[in-house]
Amino acid sequence: MQREAGLRVVIAARTAIRTTLHEAVTAAGMQVAADCESAAELIAAVSRERPDVCVLDRELRGGGLAATAAITSPPRAPKVLVVGGRGSPAELRAIRLAGAAACLPGDIDAAGLTEAIAALTRKEPQ
Secondary structure, eight states: OOGGGGOEEEEEOOHHHHHHHHHHHHHTTOEEEEEESBHHHHHHHHHHHOOSEEEEETTOBTOHHHHHHHHHSSTTOOEEEEEOSOOOHHHHHHHHHHTOSEEEOTTOOHHHHHHHHHHHHHSOOO
């Protein structure tokens, strides 16, 4: 059995994006531990669910970067994958400084998304 099949993922995004992300993650056999529509819901879900990875919308209600910083600071924090944004060098730097492990464009396909999630969990801790 592949490690990806046991991954626990929390998704935090606007409704239309959240539905697409949820479908891609479950189709890949990963477990969606929680779906969140705001930064506050995400922070509570991460504390409660202890996911391996969080996939969050850059435009998350309550602030995608603030939520990233909040969930990546504790020990044993999940890996964070930010989806969306303009992709400018300044924005990518801000996302990395907030603690995200990776950033993808908003138009990523399902296969690219799930491969990026799996790749995050295969990386050795720094």
